[in-house]
Amino acid sequence: MKKPVVQSPNPVTLIGGGAVYSEDFAYALARAPDLVAADGGALAALDRGYTPLAVIGDLDSLPAAARSLLLPETVFPITEQDSTDFDKALRSISAPLVLAIGFLGRRLDHQLAAFSTLIRRSNIPCILIGELEVIFHAPADFTMELEPGSIVSLYPMARVTGRSEGLEWPIDGLQLAPDGRIGTSNRALGPVRLSVDGPGLLVIVPRSALDAVMRAIVPES
Known part of the structure; x- marks a missing residue:
């Protein structure tokens, strides 16, 4: 088993490239202070003045200008195309809990894929935060x-x-x-x-x- 990219004793905020609402960062980071980005989620973070501890994904949605603002040792490409960037990032994090923002809204196919990832990675406690609701896989x-x-x-x-x-x-x-x-x-x-x-x-x-x-x-x- 590969060593996780991110290991934290604290809850982690994971940012994706979907819809991010104005209060999402402060809302999540107040509860999960370590910020990680899934691919293009890094752009959303940088645009709001936040620098992720790590950026994980196939990086096809991360513009070169944004990548140049990141330390090389914080960027972790995973090039296989059999999983989404959310899946790649979630399975690469070891933390008591992941709060995921930027994975709902915009494209319905991305939302459905995120729901599938919650099921596939049900061993990793994760809560998707949307504009009006939060979504999680039910423990036993x-x-x-x-x-x-x-x-x-x-x-x-x-x-x-x-x-x-x-x-x-x-x-x-x-x-x-x-x-x-x-x-x-x-x-x-x-x-x-x-x-x-x-x-x-x-x-x-x-x-x-x-x-x-x-x-x-x-x-x-």
Whole structure:
């Protein structure tokens, strides 16, 4: 197994080349202070006055002018084309948690690829931060301290079953599947506990619940 490019005892912010909103950097870096870029995400960081600790990817979206502003030892090309830059970067990071910005918005195909990466790399705790929501892969058992009435959407990327406490519409006894029953637009009655029988379930909650999600999937965060 290759040594990770980035090893940190702190949560890491990973920036991609998708839509980045004005408050995203401060919002993520306040919680995950080490900044890493996936390919063209480095340009978004540099444009806002941030220099990533590392830039990882095939680098086909990183202009030469931007690359010239980076120390050579902080640039890590991974040229294979069988995975996305998000996948390349995520698998190259060893940290208690990754907060990923700039991977949602703009191109739908990139968003779908990011969702697939969350499933493929489910052993790496990672939260995608969007304009209105945060998205993460459901651990086997976790509890979120949510405000009553918060939207909780469960989207299966594979066939999965589970149990819930604190949802308006419980999922006990249901089989969720991308080509069958899904669990979008549920609502929290208060704290929500989910137990899932296998990998493949994405959880989508309001962006304001980020801190609750962090505590749920990495209890010491």
